[in-house]
Amino acid sequence: MTPNPAIEAHGLGKSFAAVAAVDGIDLLVPAGSVFALLGPNGAGKTTMVRLLATLLRPDRGHAEIFGHDLVRQATAVRSMIGLTGQYAAVDESLSADENLRIFGRLLGLSRRAAAARSTELLEQFDLTAAARRPARTFSGGMRRRLDLAATLITLPPLIFLDEPTTGLDPRTRQSMWSTVRELVAGGATILLTTQYLEEADALADRIAVIDHGSVVATGTATELKDSLGGQVLRVELGDATRLAAAVAVAERLTGTTARISPEGAALAVAVPDAEAAMAVLLEYRRTGIPLRGFGMDRPDLNEVFFALTNRSSTKGAA
Template identity: 70%
Template sequence: MSTQIAIETRGLGRSFGTMTAVDAVDLTVEAGTVFGLLGPNGAGKTTTVRMLATLLRPSRGTATVFGHDVVGQATAVRSMIGLTGQYAAVDENLTAWENLRLFGRLLGLSRRAAQDRAAELLEEFELTGAAQRRVSSFSGGMRRRLDLAATLITVPPLIFLDEPTTGLDPHTRERMWSVVRGLVGRGATILLTTQYLEEADALADRIAVIDHGTVVAEGTAADLKSSLGDEMLRIDLADPAQRPLADAAVERLTGVTPLHGDNPATVTVPLGDIGTAADLITACRDSGIRLRGFGVERPDLNSVFLALTQRPARTARPTERASA
């Protein structure tokens, strides 16, 4: 492609009746990079992808893919993209081999080329042993891998991966990350939506955090982490019921709203000055707050996520880890 900009949006928005799902999103995605859309469930990530992939008409604003308007030049846009959604698009009544061969033929490959590509992808996604099984017998993780393989029958210039590793075990997730890096190495651009902090941190050259349909921050992972300052104080409470008291003490002393993750007994505070840590611990003691421990840490992407959305980010659930 002659242009170095793969995706550009200005004021992009979508409403469903009176509900605004995406509101005035501005994005610029450089070609040959991985751009991460990070946000909690329902933040507007999938709606944004559906508009960019021409599956949903924007209510307002503009969006282009390699200079082609997603509304006025939708056919040209579709010829340059691949999309893996959150749910498997493969045919459950066919085998894995038949699905991939069918996708290859539909995408214009010759019979032999479709067969060869199907064999390559089955091996790459560790599905060779299940090649002749009907998809209806697959576990959720296996279906996900097959769906990802189908997306990669050909390698278009732009690939949308909408929460691609949901339901995958850690080994397969790591393998998918390796596939994504390989695609970028071959010149593809990836727009990745995810709820997993470690995925965005591991893969994305730039990250936009989206919440309630609005981009609330954008930058590299390092940029986002540094936006909170150099240090964070983690206060571990002996009694979770005392968290409101701890919050009040923190806000009274620093004017900063504490961050709350999944653990109700933990309060995290961005520190503008490391010397404030001792003052905060003293303030908690003077307020009668019993502590189990504390620590000073470098900000991570989880801290950024909490600061921007005040909602804990997802980690893989045990049921997801069990999928194969």
């Protein structure tokens, strides 16, 4: 028999007043995988997690967790999941060890078992040296590790990580990525929400891009990149004051929206082939727009994300 998927949702929806925070989402997450919900702030990622974690009741649609109905069998669902949210769930006045022991006792462990599990998790997440310190003295990265440790006291088969690395430094983020990989290698399923494109690219077996409460694309990172078709022309300008003119030329000749670098001196635009890229470059030379360099390569998740959410926003505004 084929095992039940970790998550199966059909037409799941949740509205607040007149706003549909989650608007008819379908989702299939195989057991033993990492599935990323990728989208901008306000896209509906956290609401989706709260629905699947039984913290909110859906207004419409149906979902199952390992074959258990999300609404009718909510107690059974809760026994199979762990949730690390965007904000610390620990008591900041208590030490790391005290927090983990309390969580263990609340989850049904004996006093001795809770103490032993706390010791294991503190070592696993490199918190042993800070075990007796109040959580309020912890750095952001330490708090995130303590939150995740609390989630893993009973090793649930499905773990929700809601933007787990937001605000962390690169070294701590890499450490969290290693932990996620270890959990999946041990048999867990991870549903990860993130705004970081490189995070989804590095960790996820499959990605759902969400915008305005709806899934606008689903696939592996490679499939999503290939969905744009063609290649991307990247141009570095010799004169940043000509950026607006360079963008106008690129968008007029390609019919696609250009993405501007944060520094404002470079742009990237999707092109179907080398001939289209050459047309843009020749027009830059004809109109006197100086270039420091240019190149072509495959789209990355930045281009995919920008293109998909831009289309979604345009569609919603129409």
